Amino acid sequence: MDFSIKPVAAKTGFTTIKTGCIAVAVFENKALSAAAKALDTKGEILAALKSGDLTGKPGSTLLLRNLAGSSADRVLLVGLGKQDAVSEKDFLAALQATARAFATLGTSDAVVAFPFDIVAKRDTSWAIGSFILAARDGAYRSDTMKSKKEPASSGVKKVAFAVDAKEAGISKSAIAQAVATANGIDLTKELGNLPANVCTPTYLANTAKKLAREFKMTAEILDRKQIQALKMGSFLSVTNGSVEPPKFIVLKHSGGKAKEAPIVLVGKGITFDSGGISIKPGAAMDEMKYDMGGAAAVLGTMRAIAEMKLPLNVIMVIPSCENMPSGSATKPGDIVTSMSGQTIEVLNTDAEGRLVLCDALTYVERFKPAVVIDAATLTGACITALGHHNSGLFTRNDDAHDALAEELLTAGKIAGDTAWRMPIEDRYQEQLKSNFADMANIGGPAGGSVTAACFLERYTRKYLWAHLDIAGTAWRSGAAKGSTGRPVPLLTTFLIGRARTAKAK
Structure with missing residues (x-):
């Protein structure tokens, strides 16, 4: 059209x-x-x-x-x-x-x-x-x-x-931005709706390389040996039960000044989540192909901003793999070492998203980012808390993070892709204590989305960070089953706002 x-x-x-x-x-x-x-x-x-x-x-x-x-x-x-x-x-x-x-x-x-x-x-x-x-x-x-x-x-x-003729110029710009956003949403929907035997970690990596060629971005794909060399033991523990090779995907849009600190988008890329040894119930397990909704969303966002030629430096990072049960799969009670050196007792292999994200969040420190935003279909608890209308937004509680939260919430309201701020407090961190490791990967059923965010927060203390739990908003179930394309509108609007602010300086 x-x-x-x-x-x-x-x-x-x-x-x-x-x-x-x-x-x-x-x-x-x-x-x-x-x-x-x-x-x-x-x-x-x-x-x-x-x-x-x-x-x-x-x-x-x-x-x-x-x-x-x-x-x-x-x-x-x-x-x-x-x-x-x-x-x-x-x-x-x-x-x-x-x-x-x-x-x-x-x-x-x-x-x-x-x-x-x-x-x-x-x-x-x-x-x-x-x-x-x-x-x-x-x-x-x-x-x-x-x-x-x-x-x-x-x-x-x-x-x-x-x-009105006076608004013709700004209206043309609105069309260009909306079409680019729609193209990004369509890509996100398409990736989410493809079956897991097609949309594998390798498929996501090839999608990133295709976008890099089409829009003159830079793509770097790390394979298992390179991931091992980085000592991403937490990420790799999730891949143990699958024959699909993991991919660590980096895509760079260099639209800003050469020395300008980048905005980093991190997307959870679990292309199928069986739950691993802590296997999920069979009903609706097919919908676990959508567990790469965060990865799909950041790929869609990168496509949108590249088409807009936003004058920003934006880096996308996706840790991608399957979570499957087998004789080689990680077991409940296993202890793994993350890239940061912190050890994790895996009490539930179905809490795998945080295990891949924590190593990605450590990896992005090398970019000295202005801000890092991760998007993940992380917890069913977030659906219980917020339903399917708002994504869960988590940040630390200080002036800089409060300002970031308000910026993201405003972008969501403008885009009609809304989020609701949830707490991160030290009291919740207590639930992640382990007798045998630096932390456990779950904190029990109470406040499950909050303790998941608290887990991630431990790996983000060197930069400004926000987490979007999109488990309730990335896809629909039932007769209208399918990917929604969220939170591409929120992220794209946020980045457009950042570009305007940078231009005004």
Whole structure:
């Protein structure tokens, strides 16, 4: 789907727009938006509202053909709710309804002529970006492995946004950023939805190398011998039961100044998690192919920012392997030594994500990072705490980390990919005590997502760090099973904000 800007110099300009369909907004109190008023020269739109053919409720739609005051073949009326109180939720419902309607129209081009600045604290760029993400989400098909592909939508292929001529430049930038973000989300979904016999650690490594070639980034893939040479005993302990070779994947986007400290993104890359010797129940175990959701998300984010050519130095790191049971698998009670030299008593082999991440978090010290953010489908406890709406955000409690947390939370709100801050306190660290090693890899069922974050925190004390537990947000179960593409919008928005701040200095 292609997106463009159609500058409109005055309200009357709506009547001269020639297109297969123009979408305009109406409200619950039978009021019309500026574009709808301009097109309603014969009172047909108002008559449709008064007759009850359209309620004006958020997301309600009515298609009119050959409207007397319009040069468009069709006019799509879309409800925005109450005129003086259009919420973000109402506006998004209208955008999604518009995207769905466009998908089934018998025309290839359309124009969206909404009041893009009607939502409090939101602007035209946000509205345009939100429509693009909604349209691309609706267009995504997870049919890569099907012998017969799902039929492509025969509806609208080109969408233009009618904006004031003064906003044309910033609106074009919004399109470019939204399309790049959508491309990153699509990559993340695709990686997550592929089966574990296809999307192996080697497949993730090859994806990173492909991105490096396409966008002029630098990729480095470490194999088992190199991982062993780095003494990543914790990471390697997770691979013991699998025949799939582990990969430690590094991808660098060098868009900033040469000596500028990089932002580092770390993604958990367990391409299948059986639980190891502490094997999981069989029900829904197929969904453990999504345990590389963090890896998929940071790869998608790197693709997005590379397409945007963000003027930042960003490094992505993925420790990737399978967690399988076998005669050579790590056993409960085994003690392993991490790259940092700290020893870990493995009480549960199904708490493996933290075992691969801790060595990655030690490895990234060499980059002297400005900030490190890890994303991981880490704990079922986070789903119990927050459900499937918010990702769990964990940082230390000091001024610098409080500022980082607020920055990430704000980025999530802007992107509609929200997170909720959870605690990290010394009192929780007590639960990780071991009689035989420096720490245990679990702290019991109480506060499971917190103790998991506390485990990671022990390896991050040399830099600014935040952890995103995306176990509840990276994929959906049930009839709509599939990867969501989160938290690509949050991370991408965060990095766009960082780039703007760097440019302003």
